[in-house]
Amino acid sequence: MDKITHHLDDRLLMAYAAGTLPEGFNLVVATHISLCDECRARLGEFEAVGGQVLERGDTVALADTSLEQTLARISGDAPAGDDRNTMPQRSSVFPAPLRDYVGGDADAVHWRAVGGGVRQAILPTSNAATVRLLHIPAGAAVPDHGHRGTELTLVLQGAFRDEEDRFARGDIEIADEEVQHTPVAEAGEDCICLAATDAPLRFRALIPRLAQPFLRI
Amino acid sequence: MTASEEKDSQWIECVIRIREQADQAAFAALFRHFAPRVKAFLMKGGADEALAEECTQEVMATLWHKAHLFDPARASVATWVFTIARNRRIDALRRQRRPEPEDLPWGPEPEPDQAEIMGLQQDTERLGEALAQLPEKQRSLIERAYFGELSHSEIAAETGLPLGTIKSRIRLALDRLRHAMN
Numbered sequence A: 001m002d003k004i005t006h007h008l009d010d011r012l013l014m015a016y017a018a019g020t021l022p023e024g025f026n027l028v029v030a031t032h033i034s035l036c037d038e039c040r041a042r043l044g045e046f047e048a049v050g051g052q053v054l055e056r057g058d059t060v061a062l063a064d065t066s067l068e069q070t071l072a073r074i075s076g077d078a079p080a081g082d083d084r085n086t087m088p089q090r091s092s093v094f095p096a097p098l099r100d101y102v103g104g105d106a107d108a109v110h111w112r113a114v115g116g117g118v119r120q121a122i123l124p125t126s127n128a129a130t131v132r133l134l135h136i137p138a139g140a141a142v143p144d145h146g147h148r149g150t151e152l153t154l155v156l157q158g159a160f161r162d163e164e165d166r167f168a169r170g171d172i173e174i175a176d177e178e179v180q181h182t183p184v185a186e187a188g189e190d191c192i193c194l195a196a197t198d199a200p201l202r203f204r205a206l207i208p209r210l211a212q213p214f215l216r217i
Numbered sequence B: 001m002t003a004s005e006e007k008d009s010q011w012i013e014c015v016i017r018i019r020e021q022a023d024q025a026a027f028a029a030l031f032r033h034f035a036p037r038v039k040a041f042l043m044k045g046g047a048d049e050a051l052a053e054e055c056t057q058e059v060m061a062t063l064w065h066k067a068h069l070f071d072p073a074r075a076s077v078a079t080w081v082f083t084i085a086r087n088r089r090i091d092a093l094r095r096q097r098r099p100e101p102e103d104l105p106w107g108p109e110p111e112p113d114q115a116e117i118m119g120l121q122q123d124t125e126r127l128g129e130a131l132a133q134l135p136e137k138q139r140s141l142i143e144r145a146y147f148g149e150l151s152h153s154e155i156a157a158e159t160g161l162p163l164g165t166i167k168s169r170i171r172l173a174l175d176r177l178r179h180a181m182n
């Protein structure tokens, strides 16, 4: 695998550690970290900050019988199994958190054509962000779009280039408002990306804006 | 060993006693220290007192059930409790799933290395001190980002501070923490 060169920034890692990101962003962050040991280590640091914020934070008294109730709860619960994510299948295209949402690997996705040879699949998450998979034929342009809000694009297969950079498997592009770019999938292999946005995308070239609410783009 | 390192190794000892002997006294010690902090955390995140009480009990019960998964070479007990409380908050208050990263393919963990555990305890203590020594304005933004369930733009709306000021204060705070850790 190519070395990952485009990583999560502090703002995203801290918000993921704090648990304040919308679900769709959490999915992209968790998927990147599954592929990136560097960001996994940085996440550990941000969670340690959370631990110290908790340690040094305020306290609120529990109900008088709280400990007894908790012990009763414990003896009533079924013993917990080992619920760590299933052992990684390093040969799969999708890391475990993404497989959970898709219900399988890349071959299990229900794609829908959106024009220009590009296909997409919207994954079900809370409304605060939209997350979808994009399948872009090798050599094809990702439809030209402008952004509102923040958009995260994580490459899972193949690679794309925009005017400045190259993004390959594991790389994440963080685009903030008003960025306009025209990424192109590299020749050779079709490109699959996981993209999340907290605002509706405008695919200006392809889809009339009025249609957006129905198509959930 | 300083007082707070001693404290953290005492919490590790409690988790081990829960895991190996289902020791209720060890659990009670952890409960007395962490449950009031978890409850405050959940209430700042928007839970009313009844929900926070309920969720705190669930978080503490999770601690008991997952004691076998705790690895003192990878996280302090406070960090571990924080991540469990955070996940409960996302689940109960925001009603969302929490996608977690895939676990590393390391297979069964060897016995944790004592030097690693000690190193982590020292780091934890330095981090706590560095946090306490941050200028008040920076520390309060960090605390709100973790505690208050507020995004940067919501903090901006509430405090009247421009978003750029908030971002740069948080960046300064993180720089100071990193500097203290190097």
Ligand SMILES: [Zn+2]
Residues within 6 Å of the ligand: A004, A006, A007, A008, A032, A036, A037, A038, A039, A040
């Ligand atoms: Zn990374």
